[in-house]
Amino acid sequence: MNPETANAICDELASWLAAQSEIAWSTKLPARVPDLVPLPENLPPVLVQALGSRGIKALYSHQKKAYELARAGRDLVVVTPTASGKTLCYNLPVLQTLLEEPESRALYLFPTKALSQDQQSALNEVMLAGSIGLTINTYDGDTPADIRTKARTSGRIIISNPDMLHAGILPNHTKWVKFFSNLRYIVVDELHAYRGVFGSHVASVLRRLIRIAKFYGSSPIFIFSSATIANPRELAERYIEREVALVEENGAGSGEKVVFCVNPPLVDAVQGIRRSSSLEAESVMLWLLRKGVRTILFSRSRLQVELLASYLNQKLENPYNRDFGLVVKPYRSGLLPSERRAIEKGLREGNIHGVVSTNALELGIDIGGLDAAVITGYPGSIASFWQQAGRAGRTAGLSLAVYVASSAPLDQYFAAHPEYFLSRSAEQAHIDAYNPYIFTDHLKCAAFELPFAEGEAFSPDPSNVRAAQLTQEALEYLEEEGIVRHAAGRYFWSAEGYPGEKTSLRTATTENVVIVDVTQGRHDVIGEMDRPSAKELLFDKAVYIHLGTQYQVKSLDLEKRLCLVERSDVDYWTDSIVKRDIEVLSQDSTEPHGQLDLILGDILVRGQVEKYKKLRFNTNENVGYGEIWLPPEEMQTRSLMVALKPEGGAWRLLREIPPERADGILRSAADLVRQLAPARILCDIHDIGVASRVRDQFFKSPAMYFYDVYPGGTGIAEALHANLKEAMASAIERLAGCPCAGGCPSCIGVEIASAENKALALQLLRLLHGALES
Amino acid sequence: MPLVNLKDRLALIKSDRDKKASPAPRKRIVPEGWTEIAPLVWMREIDRPFVRAPAFFSPHLMRAMPFREDRRQNRGGTGSQCADIPPVPAERIVFFDLETTGLSGGSGTIAFLSTVARFEGSDLVLRQTFLGDYPGERDFLVLVTSQLEDADWVASYNGAAFDLPLLQTRCVLNRLAMPLVRHIDVLHDCRRFWRGLAASCSLSSMENLILKKERDEDIPGALVPGVWLDYVKSDVLREEQSALMTLVWRHNVQDVVSLAELFLLVESAYRSPESAVLRYSIDPAGLARRLLRMDREEEAKGILLMVRDKAEMFELTGDARTRALRHLASIAWKARDRELYVKTILAMDDASLFGCLAKAKLYEHFLKEELSALSWARKARDIAVAGGAGEGTRASASSLSALSLEAIDHRIARLERKIAKKDNPAAL
Structure with a gap:
């Protein structure tokens, strides 16, 4: 425009x-004048030409800064908003090095496959425009075998994702001798996507990467880039355990933006x-x-x-x-x-x-x-x-x-x-690079890749004493399990099979349901969907819309992971109703704290789709119901449970108010603890599941559950167990210090907002915290 | 792998245990027949009289290639590329097989047992090298690679995909140079020769089917990794552990002996194709295809003609015969040898769908006899309806579609039109 x-x-x-309608508010964000600086002087002519052909004759100041840091051999993290020419921050120094050193290599990591393909096409554009002639290969699960071989030996830039690095590249590093021996840069884009448990996994994968690169004699420079988060530098430093320079002044210009809230x-x-x-x-x-x-x-x-x-x-x-x-x-x-x-x-x-x-x-x-x-x-x-x-x-x-x-x-x-x-400022991102579960899983993978020396720290920083100690302990444990063999000062992988196969970096199951259009004898694959979502969206007779074409589900076969659909023209869409509940499976340890018990144990989190609604297009008018017969989606995981004892102060407080209100207060207290826990236990808020019940059927008294959303658990419940008191203290501090009158999203939330409820929630948290201190 | 559940693991990781001193590699008593060459590395030599050991081999006739990590670049390395290599004295070729801690590869899988065999006179002499524990790996590899380096050629069974890349990985990890050897993977020829005969071309099934051998005492290959891992982690060996390890040693020896025997057989097939086809149930089409790629067209034709004209001498499945004749027909077609082509098609099996269709095509397009063509097409249709479509056709989708009922009906209709037109040119 x-x-x-x-x-x-x-x-x-x-x-x-x-x-x-109603404009609640609107605001105008001012335009920013671009801060342009000339191209670096020693840029190779081909690169200058390639940039020129894309209309780039100068750099934004932050691009220049990133370029200079990278060329000086500094690790750095670039944080700038979308559309600020972020990719040039790393492409420029990388391409120049690759041009100057004919054997050198670079690795680009993106969180998803879609992104890496996009990146490859963007890079190829630069390449073609200036006929720079560096080989760039995407190496992921979709890469055909013959290209893989070429990529390993002659790819100058390899574009991949952490999952592929974990399961494909690192366990077979001897096929990548040339690549690892000459690895100069590692670019980790979209750093903010790696947080919580997933980020902790990625931290370990990067540790393994650094270890292998070191074996081949290279110590690559890291360039991270991230969308706006509150602590980019801290996050990047947690990954590689050395100083990382921060580039955050955005030199790109942008036009005015008007934001309406309607x-x-x-x-x-x-x-x-x-x-x-x-x-x-x-x-x-x-x-x-x-x-x-x-x-x-x-x-x-x-x-x-x-x-x-x-x-x-x-x-x-x-x-x-x-x-x-x-x-x-x-x-x-x-x-x-x-x-x-x-x-x-x-x-x-x-x-x-x-x-x-x-x-x-x-x-x-x-x-x-x-x-x-x-x-x-x-x-x-x-x-x-x-x-x-x-x-x-x-x-x-x-x-x-x-x-x-x-x-x-x-x-x-x-x-x-x-x-x-x-x-409101951007959220913080946390990882726990030493989560014992994740650390041990990746230690196994690392031992498979290369034997550990006695006293070696599984850490990017060889002098990290804590890491060395943890490594030693974990290796001794693995030795007792017969997974590694300790001999002549080294720990050798000593089991059959591939440890990487048993460790997935993400929660999402890879088992996708394939959706096949069988209208009039057709058999066309039109898409796929993960299993839990399939249960909610592809149940028998569900209306499924794909790129605007309407289908109805003929049958969903979860075992064969196949969903057959047929074109349809019914005038409604379907919405399933999911019922979730929690069942306590075991109580492994119970710690009495006066008026409450802290329990660690296994729970079953169950989600069951039972019914669906038929809603008319456009009007959303409800035109009927249907039953769904599908097995529930179940996850067994670890949970920290807080059970209130009858006649204790907290118990009495909740008893004295009407049940619905009591539910709301208990829930908001639990939610607040969940919100504040990530900073303590270094996870992402989405790694913690929470539930609370004033009339808990298992404990027969009010109870809160904090559980790990990863099947089997990754230590979140245990970590919270060790930090609950501190998390409660932060919750009290937040609630007591919140300037709002009667509840806001920063404290008890808005659903039960009232001055009275805010006071009750605070009182409840103080009682719980007091019990923990005793 | 025994995995305790997570809570126990956590407890274990967190528990304070006394730091153990680095254990010294334990001493094992070297069994009889073995010699300790280096710490933890043993060797032994086994002499096996071999009845049919020739003085020279012609590995250049076979599919050979230098081993590199990047095998694909060498694809198509046929015998003709090595044609100027003279026959090799029998003792310059070694037979090689590894036993490892896993079948899936990756840098955590190690090789702990190697057998390298070579002919010495009429004996096959096997040198077995055994790694008793991890720290001896480098010495083990130095020994094994020097044994390979010592020869001009290395023959293996599935070595291109498994043993050699694994050895390469181990060398990289121990910073040793992998010898560049000329390599023959006998599995590749076995696949060409006997794929139609056996459900799998594993060494053990070749042993049973082709060499007609039975192992009396053996351990299944899949159990081998576990035996060594268990052996290496045990402070004191129980009797059955030693017995199992002895079985593993034997297993490896037997593998290499069978490899040498198969190699002889395959090599002889390249030397005298006709008699090999007769003696060893080799798929004639498979061998002919290999010969053709080596520009040995006359020999290829020879064995195919033999299949065509002296069917009674072979015990061939209809499938293998059909494939051989198809191959011969295509050679004739390319050479524009009309007589050979017609004769070959006419020799095809009357009871097979493919044979009938080939004849229908021959009569329609080549001999221009629509009536005969029609009767063959109808016969093909009968066979297709009866459901006998598949045989003789390990074929591409396009040739399969030519065999579909629809295509046959189409052909019949066309033939009928042609006949009608010939009978009564004015009617159309």
């Missing part, structure tokens, strides 16, 4: 929004019921598209994404002008890679004008600049919100972000308190 039209459209949008109109003013935020977001997007504004709409679920894209296309349907020449596509996981590539390309090239996406497009996949982003509901973290908003306005000029608040209390709170929302 040119600036004048943009301003005009922005004003028009404001009045349109004000007329049809509250959907009241449908029932008496009961305070508002119009659905999805439908509201849809009409905002439709309005924008018709004004020629290229827009991305973020929605929370895959189902909503498909529904909204269909609705939009229906509304744009017009045979006389070929639908106004406008194309809208849904984008989500579960599409075929080729379909995703096509949409990304369409967005970059401008022949797709609108996209409805899950947070799948939040990561750095290059889709070019869009003009507006519509965000349906708070995406769960402030960093995500700004990432999504940043999808609009990559180029200079005015861009728009419309935050459509849902009726969820959190959204309503943000709608009412813009100052609170806008001043």
Whole structure:
């Protein structure tokens, strides 16, 4: 959009929004003037030429800074928002080194496969433009065998992901002699994606990588890049245990951005019921598209994404002008890679004008600049919100972000308190690189790769005494288990099989259900979906929408991991209802603390889809129910349980208020502990599951559960057990110090917000904390 | 692998145990027949009279290649590339096999037993090297690689995919140079020669089927890793552990002896293809294809013609015969040898779908006799309907589709039209 039209459209949008719904608040983020500096002087001419052919004649200041640090041999982390030319920060020094040293190699790691493919195409573009002629190979699960061989011997830049490094490259490092002997740079992009338990795994994988590189005589420089988080430098240093330079001043320019927070109109003013935020977001997007504004709409679920894209296309349907020449596509996981590539390309090239996406497009996949982003509901973290908003306005000029608040209390709170929302800073990211479970699993893999010497620290820092001690203890344990053999000063892997096979870096099961279209004798694979989601979305008779085409499920065979679907034209969609509960399996240790017991044990977390609703398209009118017969999704895991003893102070406090309120207070206390625990036990908030019941059926008294969301557990429950008192203390501090009058998202949440409840929650936490101290 | 559950593990990791001193490698009594060459590395020599040991081999006739990590670059390394290599004295070739701690490879799998055999006069002399514990690995590798380096050629069974890459990995990890050897993987020829005969081309199934040998006392290959891992971790050996290890040593010896025997057999097939086909149930098409790639066209044709004209001398499955004749027909076609082509097609099995269709095609397009073509096509249809489609066709999808009922019906209809048109040219 040119600036004048943009301003005009922005004003028009404001009045349109004000007329049809309610603008809770709006704000204008000022434009930033780019801080340009000349290209480095000693840049090889081919590189200068390649940059020139892409229109780059100068660098942003942060790119130059990153370049200089990397060239000086410093490890660094670059933190800048989307569209700030982040990739050049690492491509420039890496390419120059590769050009200067004909044998040198670099490794690029991305959190997902989709990203690495995108990166390869971006790099190839630079290459082709300047005919630099460096071989770049993507090496992941999809790489064909003949390319793998070539990549190992002659790939100068290998693009891969931590999972492939863990299971494919490191255990077979002797096939990569040339690569490891000449490894000069390791680029870890999207660092913020590696946090919590997943990040702890990745930390160990990087440790193994450093160890193998060292064996071949190389000590590569690390370049991390991250979206905005509160502690990028600390996080990067935890990974490689040495000083990392931080580059965070953004020298890229950007246009103004206007953010609107919109509250959907009241449908029932008496009961305070508002119009659905999805439908509201849809009409905002439709309005924008018709004004020629290229827009991305973020929605929370895959189902909503498909529904909204269909609705939009229906509304744009017009045979006389070929639908106004406008194309809208849904984008989500579960599409075929080729379909995703096509949409990304369409967005970059401008022949797709609108996209409805899950947070799948939040990561750095290059889709070019869009003009507006519509965000349906708070995406769960402030960093995500700004990432999504940043999808609009990559180029200079005015861009728009419309935050459509849902009726969820959190959204309503943000709608009412813009100052609170806008001043929130990005979340911290934590990893525990020495989580004993994860550490030991990777120690096994490392021993398989290379025997350990006595006294060796499984750490990037050879002088790390604590790591050396932990390594020694774990190796002795593995020796007792007969997994390693200790002889002549070394520990040798001494078991059959591949340890890496038994360790997965992610929770998500790799067992995907394949979706096959069998309409009229066809047999076309149209997509895939992970098993737990399949149970919720692909049950028999479910309506499944794929890229706007509507199907109905004929049969779901979980054993064969096959779902057969047929085209259908029923006028409703289906939404399953999931019931979750927790069952205590064992109590391994019970620690009495006066009025409460702290119990560590195994629990079963069960999710069962039992019923589904049929909802009419567009109106969401409920037109019927159906039963679902599928086995429950069960996970056995470790949990810390806090059970209140009858007649104790906390027990009495909860007894004296009505049950529903008591439930809310217990839950908000548990939630607050969960929110504050990650900083103590170095995990991500999403690694901890929480549940609470005032009338717990197992303990017959009020109880809280803090459990590990990884099947079998990764030590989260144990770590919290050791840190519960401190986590409670932080919760008390947060609650007592919260300046709000009667509850806010920072303390007890907004669902039970009232001054009285806030006081009760504080009282409860103090009682619990007091018991722990005794 | 025994894995206790997580809580026990945590308890174990956290428990304070006295730090153990680094254990000295334990001494084992060297069994009879073995000599300790280096700490933890033993060797022994076994002499085995071999009845049919020739003075020279012609490995250049076989599919040979220098071993590199990157095998694919050497794909297509046929005999013709090595054609100028003279016959090799029998003692310049060694037979090689490893026993390892795992079958899946990766840098944590190690080799602990190697047998390298060579002919000395009419004896096969086997040198077995055994690694008693991890710290001796470097010495073990130095010995094994020097034994390989000492020869001009190395023959193995599945060494291209397993033993040699594994040895390479071990060398890299111990910072030793891997010898660049000329390598013949006998498995590759066995696959070409006997794939149709056996469900698998594993060494043990070749032993049973081709060498007609039975092992009286043996240990299954899959159990071998466990035996050594158990042996190495035991402070005191129980009697059955020693007995099992003895079995592993024997197993390895037997593997190498069988490898040498198979090698002889395969090598002789390249030297005198006709008699080898007759004696060892070799798939004639498989051997002919290899010969053709070495520009030995006349010999290839010779064995195929033998299959065609002297069927009674062979015990061939219909499948193998069909494949041989198809191959011969395609040679004739490429050489534009009309007579050979027609005769070969006509010799094809009347009861096979493929044979009938080939004849239908021959009569229709080549001999222009539509009536005969029609009757063969109808016969093909009958066979197809009866469900006898598959045989003779380890074939591509496109040739399979030519065998589909639909395609046959199409052919019949076309033939009928042609006949009608010939009978009554005015009618159309």
